[in-house]
Amino acid sequence: MSGIRAKKKRETRSAIIEAAIRLFGEKGFEGTSVEDLAREAGVGKGTIYGYFQNKNEIFLAFCEEELEITYGALHEEIDPEARLLDRLVALFMRQFRFVTENREFGRILIREMAFPPETTSGKSRELDASFLEAVAKILLKAQGRGDLKIGLDTFLAPVHFYALYLVALSGWYNGYVENYMEVEMSLRGLFRQALEGMMPPGGEITVLGESA
Amino acid sequence: MSGIRAKKKRETRSAIIEAAIRLFGEKGFEGTSVEDLAREAGVGKGTIYGYFQNKNEIFLAFCEEELEITYGALHEEIDPEARLLDRLVALFMRQFRFVTENREFGRILIREMAFPPETTSGKSRELDASFLEAVAKILLKAQGRGDLKIGLDTFLAPVHFYALYLVALSGWYNGYVENYMEVEMSLRGLFRQALEGMMPPGGEITVLGESA
DNA sequence: CAAAAAACTCGACCGCGGTCGAAATTAACT
DNA sequence: AGTTAATTTCGACCGCGGTCGAGTTTTTTG
Numbered sequence: 001m002s003g004i005r006a007k008k009k010r011e012t013r014s015a016i017i018e019a020a021i022r023l024f025g026e027k028g029f030e031g032t033s034v035e036d037l038a039r040e041a042g043v044g045k046g047t048i049y050g051y052f053q054n055k056n057e058i059f060l061a062f063c064e065e066e067l068e069i070t071y072g073a074l075h076e077e078i079d080p081e082a083r084l085l086d087r088l089v090a091l092f093m094r095q096f097r098f099v100t101e102n103r104e105f106g107r108i109l110i111r112e113m114a115f116p117p118e119t120t121s122g123k124s125r126e127l128d129a130s131f132l133e134a135v136a137k138i139l140l141k142a143q144g145r146g147d148l149k150i151g152l153d154t155f156l157a158p159v160h161f162y163a164l165y166l167v168a169l170s171g172w173y174n175g176y177v178e179n180y181m182e183v184e185m186s187l188r189g190l191f192r193q194a195l196e197g198m199m200p201p202g203g204e205i206t207v208l209g210e211s212a
Numbered sequence: 213m214s215g216i217r218a219k220k221k222r223e224t225r226s227a228i229i230e231a232a233i234r235l236f237g238e239k240g241f242e243g244t245s246v247e248d249l250a251r252e253a254g255v256g257k258g259t260i261y262g263y264f265q266n267k268n269e270i271f272l273a274f275c276e277e278e279l280e281i282t283y284g285a286l287h288e289e290i291d292p293e294a295r296l297l298d299r300l301v302a303l304f305m306r307q308f309r310f311v312t313e314n315r316e317f318g319r320i321l322i323r324e325m326a327f328p329p330e331t332t333s334g335k336s337r338e339l340d341a342s343f344l345e346a347v348a349k350i351l352l353k354a355q356g357r358g359d360l361k362i363g364l365d366t367f368l369a370p371v372h373f374y375a376l377y378l379v380a381l382s383g384w385y386n387g388y389v390e391n392y393m394e395v396e397m398s399l400r401g402l403f404r405q406a407l408e409g410m411m412p413p414g415g416e417i418t419v420l421g422e423s424a
Numbered sequence: 425c426a427a428a429a430a431a432c433t434c435g436a437c438c439g440c441g442g443t444c445g446a447a448a449t450t451a452a453c454t
Numbered sequence: 455a456g457t458t459a460a461t462t463t464c465g466a467c468c469g470c471g472g473t474c475g476a477g478t479t480t481t482t483t484g
Contacts (some may be wrong), residue, residue, distance in 0.1 A: 009462090033440060044464035046443080055441065107327050114326075114382040115319050125386055149412045156401050157410060163379035163402070167371055170326040170378070174337055189368050190375070197409020198369060200361045221432090246471060256434035258473080267471065 013051050015041040020062045028104050029059055053119055056112055060124060063109055067098075067127060084142040085195065089188050091138065092165045095131065096183060100172060110169055132158045164190040225263050227253040232274045240316055241271055265331055268324055272336060275321055279310075279339060296354040297407065301400050303350065304377045307343065308395060312384060322381055344370045376402040 019040035023032040034055055038045040052058045078090045099106040113124040135158040142148045148157075168187050171177045177186060231252035235244040246267055250257040264270045290302045311318040325336040347370040354360045360369075380399050383389045389398060 034442080035440085038464095045441095046464050047462075049442070050462070107329065111323050111327050114378075115323050115385045117319065146412060148410050152410055153401060153405065156398070156405055159379055159383075160376065160402055160405055160410075163375040164372065166326075166378050166382070167375035171371075173327045186368070189365060190372055193365065193368055193372055194406060195410050197411070198360050198364055198372075198407050199409070200358060245469075247469095250434095257471095258434050259432080261472070262432065 009051075012041070012043060012047070015043070016048055016051055016058065017061050017065060020058050021065065024059070024062055024105075028102070029108055030104065056108070056120065059108060060112060060120070060127075064127065078138070080141070084138070084147050085188065085191055087138055087142075088135070088161060088191050089184060091134065092161070092168075092187060093180070093184055096165070096169065096172075096187075097180065099169070106169070107173055110166075114166060128162070132162060135161055160194055161191065164194060221263075224253070224255060224259070227255070228260060228263055228270065229273050229277060232270050233277065236271070236274055236317075240314070241320055242316065268320070268332065271320060272324060272332070272339075276339065290350070292353070296350070296359050297400065297403055299350055299354075300347070300373060300403050301396060303346065304373070304380075304399060305392070305396055308377065308381065308384075308399075309392065311381070318381070319385055322378075326378060340374070344374060347373055372406055373403065376406060 016037060019037050020032075023036055023040055026032075027036075034048060035045050037058065038048055041048070048058070052061065078087050078094075080087075082090070099109060112120060113128055116124050136154060139148060139152070139157055140154070143150070143152060164187065168177070168183055168190070171186065172183060177183050228249060231249050232244075235248055235252055238244075239248075246260060247257050249270065250260055253260070260270070264273065290299050290306075292299070294302070311321060324332060325340055328336050348366060351360060351364070351369055352366070355362070355364060376399065380389070380395055380402070383398065384395060389395050
């Protein structure tokens with residue numbers, strides 16, 4: 001019955017995460033060995049694997065600790081009077097800055113979140129779900145205002161912007177864009193394209209291409 | 213002067229790639245150790261690192277071998293009479309199928325290409341550049357036909373579709389979509405959204421949102 | 425051709441992430 | 455209490471990716 005066990009487990013778990021916050025912050029993810037973490041947390045190396053499946057999961061837990069604070073109130077801090085495009089750019093740039101604050105950190109995070117291996121638990125999914133919600137809120141508000149079309153798919157639309165954000169990140173890690181100003185410009189360009197569409201004025205998507 | 217050296221280098225290099233094709237195909241990327249590769253290629257382990265910076269680069273070389281054949285003629289094989297949307301979907305689904313044919317293969321490839329570590333050479337960039345070109349060709353043709361607006365940014369537009377493809381892949385690896393039919397549906401939905409835009413009929417993007 | 429310089433090869437070696445079973449701790453039962 | 459069962463801890467151990475420098479082979483030089 002006694003909760004001694006459960007309590008200790010909780011304590012150990014957070015001790016590991018505390019250690020991760022300290023050491024990842026100091027020496028980075030790859031610069032910190034699991035043994036380092038174990039020593040810092042005051043447990044044996046093997047013990048860590050009773051709490052996390054692998055090193056990446058510790059990293060995700062570490063991220064959660066930092067991210068979930070941010071996510072909830074995220075969309076509220078974006079000036080609600082601004083134009084939709086600006087709000088979206090602001091939201092995503094904020095996220096972008098946070099994620100790339102530490103280059104290595106961001107790369108690992110996005111890799112794990114976007115293309116997780118089978119072994120990773122659903123943690124990553126929860127993370128971007130909550131972010132997508134923030135986007136959805138902005139879009140819904142804009143829709144209420146008449147700034148977005150009515151039939152808009154409420155699931156696909158946030159995903160759409162998320163996709164553009166992803167590709168901007170990819171550009172960052174591929175060296176195509178090198179500073180936040182450039183990132184913001186391409187993000188804005190892409191978002192604008194998404195909002196405006198690519199069809200010619202009066203064009204109809206169901207029209208068959210003919211002229212060969 | 214004598215090309216003995218250069219020749220041998222070329223031979224060794226391709227011996228390694230041959231070994232990679234054989235072993236990665238048999239036992240997968242993670243199931244194949246660098247020592248395995250070395251043995252199969254008939255060289256010492258250290259030698260491999262004279263030809264590739266790390267194991268992932270061998271993988272990229274392996275991919276190139278398989279991909280570049282595909283890329284060049286890729287867009288030509290897509291029915292040029294089909295509607296733009298269908299052509300794009302066909303092109304990207306083809307790529308999608310190829311990449312995810314082996315799940316692990318695809319994950320590593322896309323991780324390395326989209327979010328490469330600093331140590332990776334520019335190989336990954338060349339790969340998606342050639343793919344983006346294939347997309348651009350399709351778009352240009354459509355533009356010539358009047359199916360796309362004139363002012364379309366010729367760089368951003370292909371990137372836009374690539375982004376949607378990326379997010380579809382991400383959905384695949386996160387388990388949101390589980391078979392090719394679902395992938396194709398979401399891809400089509402996203403592409404359609406990109407083409408049509410999200411604005412209400414007659415809406416103007418420069419309009420300020422007001423109504424608070 | 426000889427000898428020095430440069431380029432290349434190799435496997436012992438290192439540190440890491442992750443495993444495993446013996447030891448220790450806690451819970452349950454009489 | 456004592457005894458047994460269940461859980462948890464731990465570090466020696468394994469295989470891996472990657473490094474290093476001694477040794478080999480090719481190229482350049484005089």
